Amino acid sequence: MTEHPRQKGSEAVWLDAAYELLTQNGVDAVKVMPLAKKLGLARTGFYWHFKDRDALLDAIVSRWEEKNTGNLISRAEAYAESITEAMFNLFDCWLDETLFDAKLDLAIRNWARNDFGLQKRLDDADAARGKAIQQMFERFGYSAAQAKVRAMTIVYTQIGYISMQVYEDRSERINAMPDYIEVYTGRPVEDTDKHRFFARHNHSG
Structure with missing residues (x-):
């Protein structure tokens, strides 16, 4: 039938x-x-x-790789005239769930603790994210060593933020982002870049 x-x-x-x-x-x-x-x-x-449950689980992991890692790399590679503008492009991921799904990232990390194969894919994803951010810094004149340290600082901070399930008021979080960017880059944030970022996230500042 x-x-x-x-x-x-x-x-x-x-x-x-x-x-x-x-x-x-x-x-x-x-x-x-x-x-x-x-x-x-x-x-x-x-x-x-x-075909079976394993095929479904693999589809979930593929969705995670394409969405979270794929979009993060795309934002790191997006056109920018300065490192601070590039960082704002990257920070879109932390505010737009269509670009980066923090709940899914946490679920994958928890799952990988007991799945060696998934842990390998997670390690590869983290490496790819870190490499894309490192190359973003290098495009704006940072040395390879400086770019790598700054990139991994961003990656590790965000993993910690997700793993700790930090809750922040959205408005307060967006207001703090220019300061985070200045810490990560060592460069002052231009008002034009800040206001453009605020506008695309419907934030008045």
């Missing part, structure tokens, strides 16, 4: 539900039956889209 489309759902529907379980309850909660129950779909519908 052919599976009714309403019982199958779509690949995105199953993946989104798996994302919710992962970020809320950890990887052990991501199982086919709980997903089917959560979605109100037939369990067999899952297998129209994924």
